[in-house]
Amino acid sequence: MANAMARTAADTTDTTSPQGRIRRENVERILKAAERIFAEAGFAGATMADIAERAGLPKANLHYYFGTKEDLYRAVLDNILRMWLAPIDSFTPDADPSVALTAYVTAKMEASRTRPHASKVFANEILHGGTQVERFLAEDLKSLVDAKAGVIDGWVAAGRMAPVDARQFLFMIWAVTQHYADFDVQIRKVLGRRTLTRQDFAAMTAEVLRLVLRAAGLPELQIAEPQVSELEPPTDSVPSIS
Amino acid sequence: MANAMARTAADTTDTTSPQGRIRRENVERILKAAERIFAEAGFAGATMADIAERAGLPKANLHYYFGTKEDLYRAVLDNILRMWLAPIDSFTPDADPSVALTAYVTAKMEASRTRPHASKVFANEILHGGTQVERFLAEDLKSLVDAKAGVIDGWVAAGRMAPVDARQFLFMIWAVTQHYADFDVQIRKVLGRRTLTRQDFAAMTAEVLRLVLRAAGLPELQIAEPQVSELEPPTDSVPSIS
DNA sequence: GTCTATAGAGAGATAGAC
DNA sequence: GTCTATCTCTCTATAGAC
Structure with a gap:
């Protein structure tokens, strides 16, 4: 999928020339704006005019760079899918299950905090x-x-964690961690909070870890918290497509 | 909210006269069709023409009964919210935590199986x-x-279950159980299955129960399975609005 | 390469015949 | 109460000036 996306003007040009630099910046601005608008309104609810306004560019430029609305949407999705698979690399046969799970859950919660729009676009899709x-x-x-x-x-066969259905255990982790991005409105209203701060996320991550590790029959690590504290701020920056 | 919805032609008329009967049937057909279309396409992506076609009625009838598209959407949501709160009634101070949790998780999984469209409409909202x-x-x-x-x-203070943050524990249950309705496409593709059968749901419910009860530090009940087996088929029937 | 102006399609809503 | 025909507006997409 990540390599099967539509070819557009956005990825056919030399990126070292001066023109290439402007192009790259514009493409990035459009993708960042599009991720946000698609997250807030869904594919059908988003308009090219909204995205253009948020990107600070004329509407026609979006079509110049990406062709159609659907092409732009696919480019946004492509960006998201590329990062979706990475953090589970910590699962290896020799890894300690507690350490691997802690790292994975922490990374997923960080993704929900720092890239909530990406999570919402994927959920909507x-x-x-x-x-x-x-x-x-x-x-x-x-x-x-x-x-x-x-x-x-x-891990289960070796008696290193409690018996679980491995696939459903993964579904549980996805469901719980992504819930904090996708259902943030509900969480905030129910908790009576206007926003969820970095501290809120640190506390929520610790509790999710406690529940997940207990579900896996594993002891909680004492080093869990520091891993959450020194990461980038909750902006919606999108990595370059090229 | 459930009582603050827009008043429309759909709920202002006598339901005992012959006309009232036809009206009630039409309203129900429209709501059922609308729940499905809104679930599949979201509010913006759904069209009144699609809903009318699915309901087997002319487009103008939808406007006759519900006024605007937004009014119809609110009526669909109202139906959903009404059933959203009910099953947690099993949580009472004197209840056994294992029994209460088992009943609640089972009911939530049943809702995901029998009313997937309702869950999706709410998730989308x-x-x-x-x-x-x-x-x-x-x-x-x-x-x-x-x-x-x-x-x-x-329950925690009385030592009847492991210490948890109660609100986040509820979020976890919602996230996990609703995931089986909202992300069914992903689950089916990853498991390599075309559909999720009643048997699949029974197995998934048992595993979710195992994980949730373990996260709560509780023993699994042996009576869990029979509770899932004798419920209505996975149609998308919608209760009457009146 | 960039942007204004507009064409063309599709959707919500309604008038008015039955 | 019901339904066909149509109005009107919004949105995608593009032509063509610069």
């Missing part, structure tokens, strides 16, 4: 049928889950 | 800001969570 990410789900993600489920099964 | 359910979240749901968190705190 899945919620409405996931037609744009079908291959990603059935190939890339399935392969990864199959592999990591094997690792977890090995 | 929250995902995009929840402007139509603000009061529901900040008043009805917050009150309920405050009350039930008190019950859980009592």
